[in-house]
Amino acid sequence: MAALGVNGPEDDSPNWDNVAWRRHEENVRRLRGRIFKATKDGDWPQVRNLQKLMLRSWSNTLVSVRQVAQHNAGRATAGIDGQVALTSPARMDLAEQTHRTAQSFMPLAVKRVYIPKANGKQRPLGIPVISDRVHQARHRNALEPEWEARFEPKSYGFRPGRSCQDAIQVIHVTACGATAQRLWVLDADLTAAFDKIDHDRLLATIGNFPGRTKIRGWLKAGVFEKGKGFTPTDAGTPQGGVISPLLLNIALHGLEEAAGVRKERSDPQRTKRGSPSLIRYADDMVALCYSKQQAEDVKTRLAAWLAPRGLTFNEDKTRIVHLDDGFDFLGFTARRRNGKLLMKPSKAAVKRVRHRLSAEFRALRGTNPATVLAKINPIVRGWANYYRGAASSIVFAALDVHLWRLTYKWACHSHPHKPRPWIVNRYFGRYNPDRQDRWVFGDRNSGAYLPKFAWTKIVRHRLVRGNASPDDPAQAGYWAERRSKNQPLLDRRTLHLLRRQHGTCPICGELLLHADREPQSPREWEQWHRTARKAITRQIIAVYGNGLSDDARLVHSFCLRRTTGGQQEPAPLNS
DNA sequence: CGCAGATTGAC
RNA sequence: AUUGUCAAUCUGCG
Ligand SMILES: Nc1ncnc2c1ncn2[C@H]1C[C@H](O)[C@@H](COP(=O)(O)OP(=O)(O)OP(=O)(O)O)O1
Ligand SMILES: [Mg+2]
Numbered sequence: 001m002a003a004l005g006v007n008g009p010e011d012d013s014p015n016w017d018n019v020a021w022r023r024h025e026e027n028v029r030r031l032r033g034r035i036f037k038a039t040k041d042g043d044w045p046q047v048r049n050l051q052k053l054m055l056r057s058w059s060n061t062l063v064s065v066r067q068v069a070q071h072n073a074g075r076a077t078a079g080i081d082g083q084v085a086l087t088s089p090a091r092m093d094l095a096e097q098t099h100r101t102a103q104s105f106m107p108l109a110v111k112r113v114y115i116p117k118a119n120g121k122q123r124p125l126g127i128p129v130i131s132d133r134v135h136q137a138r139h140r141n142a143l144e145p146e147w148e149a150r151f152e153p154k155s156y157g158f159r160p161g162r163s164c165q166d167a168i169q170v171i172h173v174t175a176c177g178a179t180a181q182r183l184w185v186l187d188a189d190l191t192a193a194f195d196k197i198d199h200d201r202l203l204a205t206i207g208n209f210p211g212r213t214k215i216r217g218w219l220k221a222g223v224f225e226k227g228k229g230f231t232p233t234d235a236g237t238p239q240g241g242v243i244s245p246l247l248l249n250i251a252l253h254g255l256e257e258a259a260g261v262r263k264e265r266s267d268p269q270r271t272k273r274g275s276p277s278l279i280r281y282a283d284d285m286v287a288l289c290y291s292k293q294q295a296e297d298v299k300t301r302l303a304a305w306l307a308p309r310g311l312t313f314n315e316d317k318t319r320i321v322h323l324d325d326g327f328d329f330l331g332f333t334a335r336r337r338n339g340k341l342l343m344k345p346s347k348a349a350v351k352r353v354r355h356r357l358s359a360e361f362r363a364l365r366g367t368n369p370a371t372v373l374a375k376i377n378p379i380v381r382g383w384a385n386y387y388r389g390a391a392s393s394i395v396f397a398a399l400d401v402h403l404w405r406l407t408y409k410w411a412c413h414s415h416p417h418k419p420r421p422w423i424v425n426r427y428f429g430r431y432n433p434d435r436q437d438r439w440v441f442g443d444r445n446s447g448a449y450l451p452k453f454a455w456t457k458i459v460r461h462r463l464v465r466g467n468a469s470p471d472d473p474a475q476a477g478y479w480a481e482r483r484s485k486n487q488p489l490l491d492r493r494t495l496h497l498l499r500r501q502h503g504t505c506p507i508c509g510e511l512l513l514h515a516d517r518e519p520q521s522p523r524e525w526e527q528w529h530r531t532a533r534k535a536i537t538r539q540i541i542a543v544y545g546n547g548l549s550d551d552a553r554l555v556h557s558f559c560l561r562r563t564t565g566g567q568q569e570p571a572p573l574n575s
Numbered sequence: 576c577g578c579a580g581a582t583t584g585a586c
Numbered sequence: 587a588u589u590g591u592c593a594a595u596c597u598g599c600g
Contacts, residue, residue, distance in 0.1 A: 022577085074589050115588055127589045140591095156592090157586060163593040164585045193586090194590095240589030245586085248591095282586045282591090330585055349584085378596070382583025385595055 016088035016095075019062055027059035032145040033473040039149035040472075047146055052210045054142040058099060064137035065095040068242070069130060079129030080111050080224045098134045107132055107217040110238045112225035118352075124195065126223060126238025136218065136242035139211045144246055145471040146209070151249060152256045153269065153466035157282030158245035161470045161479070164330040165389050165461040167281050168343055171334055173463070174277050175288055175323060178339035182277060182288035185334075186295040187327040189317035190306070193283035194244055195236035197251045198310030202237075205250055215243070235310055248282060251309055255280065258305035259287055259298045269466045283311075286329055295320045332390060343390040350395055353383050354402055361406040365413050369427065369443035372410065373450060376403075384453045389461035396453035407441040407450065507559035 031054050038046040054060055069075050069085040078084050085094040098105070110126035117123045128136065144160075151159065156167040175182055190196075199219050206212055218241060222232045237244040255278070262275040271277050276289040276298055289295040299320065303313060321327050326335030333346040356379065364372050380403070384396065411427045412420075431442030431449035442449030462482065470479050504510065 072590080077587070077589070079589095111589090113588065123588095125589045133590085136590095158591045160592070165593075167585090189586095238589085242590060245591040248586095284586065353583095378582040380583095381595065384583090386584040386593090388594095 014092060016092040021062075021066070024059035024062045027057065028054075028063050028141055031057065031060075032141060032471045035142070035145040036149045036469065036471040037473055039146045048208065048210055051142040051146065055102065055138065055211055060138050060141050061095050061099040061102075061134070064134050064141070065091055065098065067137055068133040069094055072133075074127070074240075075130075077127065079127050079132065080109055081129045081131075083130050085130060094131065094134065098131055098138070101131075102135070102138070105131070105135060105214075107135075107214070107221040109222040109224040109230060110240065112223045112228075118348075123239065125240045127240045128218070128221075128238065128242075132218065132221075133242050135214065139214060140243045140246055142211060143206070143209055143215075143243070145469075147246065147250055147253070148469045148471045151253060152280070154256065154278060155249060155252075155280045157280065157284070158249055161468060164281065164386075166463055167279050168330060168332050168334075168390070169461050169463045170279050171286060171288070171329065172341055172343055175334075175336070176341040180323075180341070181273075182290055183323045183336070184289040184292050184295045184320065185323060185327050186285075186287040186289060186298050186320050187318065187329060188285050188287075188299070188302070189314045190283040190311050191314040192236075193311065194239045194248060196310045196312075197236050197248065198308065199235060201309050202247060202251050205253070215247075218243070245282070251311075252280070252283070255285070255302065255305065259302055281330055284317075284329065286327070292320060292322075331386070345387045345390065345392055345395045350399070353379070353399070357399075357403065357406060361410050364410065369441070370446065370448065372407075372441075373443060373448050376450060380451055380453060384451075384456040388456045388458055390458075392456075393454065393458060396456065399453045403450065403452070404439060404441075411441075505559055507563055 031050060035047060035050045035054065038044075038050055065085075069091050076084055076086060085091045108129050110128050113125045113127060114122040115125060148160070154167075154170060156162045156164070156170075174180070199216070202219070203212060203216055206215060209215070219237060220233060222230055223238075224230050237247045241247075259278045260276060261278050262272040264270040264272055274290065276287050276294060278285060278287045278298075280286075287295065287298045289298060299313070299318075306312060319327065323334070323336040323341065326333050328334075328346045328348065331346055331349040332343045334341060334343050336342075357376070360375055360379070361372075364375060384392075387395070407427065408423075411423045415423055415426075418426075426444070427441055428439050429442060429444075430436065430438050431440040431447065432451075432455075435455065437452070440449050440452070465475075465478060468475055468478055
């Protein structure tokens with residue numbers, strides 16, 4: 001208690017299940033913020049001191065163990081030592097052990113496993129032992145905020161608070177207008193990026209970070225492969241290491257300047273006219289240039305800059321093209337059509353999801369509709385969600401046609417002797433009350449149905465501010481506002497209606513939600529509109545009248561049915 | 576508001 | 587067993 005859990009395990013209850021996670025996360029978050037700020041201020045002695053503090057922090061250890069041994073998908077996969085920590089006592093042991101050995105531990109070799117890549121080749125993973133993953137996570141919390149304060153604003157891969165959609169949107173806004181000047185594109189990727197990073201160069205870049213000898217230890221730890229034994233490593237960082245993504249970003253820091261990108265002196269956020277613009281996502285990058293010649297110059301400059309860092313372009317994935325011919329980036333295709341730049345799902349991505357869906361339906365033959373929905377709905381929702389910020393309507397419609405075929409074939413296969421109208425009647429209908437669509441595949445037992453890609457609302461993605469970092473204490477307000485604006489799209493209007501009606505149903509006069517009274521405090525309102533959202537999705541309450549106009553009312557859906565005799569459909573309340 | 580599980584996508 | 591980082595989303599429970 002006294003030292004806010006920063007100094008040692010003795011401060012805390014030894015029970016993993018009683019750990020005050022909120023407090024420890026807050027400790028780590030605050031310390032990250034201080035490292036970020038000290039870096040921005042250029043106060044290097046302070047940066048190093050705070051990093052040492054982070055490397056001694058018990059909160060950091062706890063948070064890191066939870067991430068690695070509890071939250072991550074690979075928690076049950078051991079490294080070469082065969083160790084995992086899947087129970088609460090084992091996790092507490094792991095925390096105490098990693099904390100005790102924070103200075104003395106020796107990194108172990110990673111386990112080599114090969115997984116298939118999208119292009120059919122193999123990806124060599126390097127899986128560290130669980131305790132090394134914890135140590136790496138601890139070091140990342142010390143190292144990352146320093147570099148977050150320095151990274152280029154247009155680098156998006158592996159960085160907290162930044163997404164593929166941000167990178168795509170930046171390309172869109174810099175090349176969308178009819179008057180856009182940068183029409184030649186260098187689209188480049190590096191060969192085996194993680195595996196080839198030069199150790200000495202990287203360690204020099206990291207400088208006198210207090211955990212540098214440990215970082216060095218992980219880089220040099222070597223590989224153990226079943227049947228082949230131990231191999232030392234002389235380059236690269238393991239694909240599977242917790243800090244590896246951060247290390248790649250550090251190794252590639254400065255790439256933008258090397259490409260010849262120049263910023264306005266008055267506003268360092270803006271790139272100079274005449275200068276190319278470079279957007280990077282991990283080892284994948286796009287340079288928007290004024291001419292083909294400029295794109296070629298950028299490429300030669302970059303190749304020279306990359307070489308001493310151990311990195312080379314992957315010529316198979318590197319090209320120089322005109323925007324009118326289009327290029328693929330992060331699963332999107334960018335292409336200019338009569339003066340406008342369109343970002344749509346790439347051909348390869350569409351093909352992949354098509355094959356995925358076909359394969360799933362093949363595997364689902366002979367099951368019931370509920371099983372189909374349980375398997376397919378998350379795929380549709382997840383995929384549509386990723387592309388909802390782009391010009392995806394046409395692709396979505398095409399995928400719905402594909403899905404219709406698959407469901408129809410699936411239904412026919414289930415009932416080979418029934419007539420077609422029977423099959424259609426049995427499995428297809430107007431299952432979604434908000435849509436006038438009779439061709440929705442659904443389960444007549446539960447009323448559950450298969451959503452269509454095309455129902456996904458196309459929403460413009462909100463771009464992150466160029467230099468924004470969640471580690472920056474000065475920008476805490478920006479991130480809070482961003483979260484609140486992004487989250488409750490549906491709740492804004494609903495909350496307004498709820499408050500106006502004092503939480504009651506105008507038809508029966510009862511409270512709309514299962515609560516004994518109208519909420520009084522702001523905190524109670526907060527909880528209210530959370531339950532309201534659930535109630536709406538479950539159609540316990542509905543909107544009476546035009547859902548968009550001001551005279552709309554929230555009512556119990558059974559009240560609505562009773563008064564209108566089922567005449568009026570529940571108005572679409574979105575979803 | 577707190578805890579937990581799951582899926583999708585990029586690399 | 588297939589690891590890691592990041593983002594988005596959904597669903598449960600108290
Ligand atoms: N599934 C993954 N697990 C861990 N790290 C990954 C994974 N996918 C990609 N990465 C990391 C490691 C890669 O070196 C880096 C760049 O990805 P990518 O360009 O697809 O492969 P690559 O650069 O290693 O080989 P290639 O020569 O085919 O480009 O991102
Ligand atoms: Mg690559």
